[in-house]
Amino acid sequence: MSVKTILQGKEVIPYLADIYNQLYVMPGIEGAKEKYEAIVKRGKSAPEKVLSHFLLSEYDKIEVVGTPAGDVKIVTLYERRDFETFLQIMANRCTVKDIPETQGAAIIDGIINWRRIEAHRDEFVKDELEKGNEIPDWNAD
Numbered sequence: 001m002s003v004k005t006i007l008q009g010k011e012v013i014p015y016l017a018d019i020y021n022q023l024y025v026m027p028g029i030e031g032a033k034e035k036y037e038a039i040v041k042r043g044k045s046a047p048e049k050v051l052s053h054f055l056l057s058e059y060d061k062i063e064v065v066g067t068p069a070g071d072v073k074i075v076t077l078y079e080r081r082d083f084e085t086f087l088q089i090m091a092n093r094c095t096v097k098d099i100p101e102t103q104g105a106a107i108i109d110g111i112i113n114w115r116r117i118e119a120h121r122d123e124f125v126k127d128e129l130e131k132g133n134e135i136p137d138w139n140a141d
Contacts, residue, residue, distance in 0.1 A: 002066040006073075012060035013051055013082065016075065019115050020090070021046040026053040027088040028096040036094035043114040054086075055079040 017023035021039045024046035025032050038044040059078035064071050077083045084099040091108050121138055128136035
């Protein structure tokens, strides 16, 4: 089993927030649910790119672990508060929920990656334009 560190330090959460803009939304604030839904369901950008609800630590890290089933991305957040806030946003749809003190990990799947969708759309449009299609139908793709 191979382990490769991708990123370490206080840049981990900002890096993830650039991919998953919902991390910019603080759970429990007025309008959090609406902001979260606009970002996740419609691919909107975060209205404010502020991460003050996270402490950030030099010990945070992102690693990729090779397993027989394929590579798995592991995010380790050193500060308990950051772990709980991260789960409230990513696993609990930006709602404040108690995370049991005994919980030290979570598997989160099915997260929509709008940056990947945008890159695919851009590549699709580029390819269609190169084929001479002046009005690419992104919705058909």
